Amino acid sequence: MAGVFGQLIRSQKRAMSQKAMELEAAREILAEVFSIKLSEVDEMIQNRFQVDDICIKENGPWPQELWVDR
Numbered sequence: 001m002a003g004v005f006g007q008l009i010r011s012q013k014r015a016m017s018q019k020a021m022e023l024e025a026a027r028e029i030l031a032e033v034f035s036i037k038l039s040e041v042d043e044m045i046q047n048r049f050q051v052d053d054i055c056i057k058e059n060g061p062w063p064q065e066l067w068v069d070r
Contacts, residue, residue, distance in 0.1 A: 030041045 027038055027041050031038050
């Protein structure tokens, strides 16, 4: 039974490290595309999360109105 749990934990760690590698690659791509430092990419990402938080607090998670133009 311990072997099964060990395999589950190892597979979760691999999945987490895979995600971490993908996120790091995305940060590096953004830095290269925008010709900025990684610290500036981190600041960009942080600012984006702050804007989302402010919009949700002010307006709620959904828009107050919705319409479709035809």
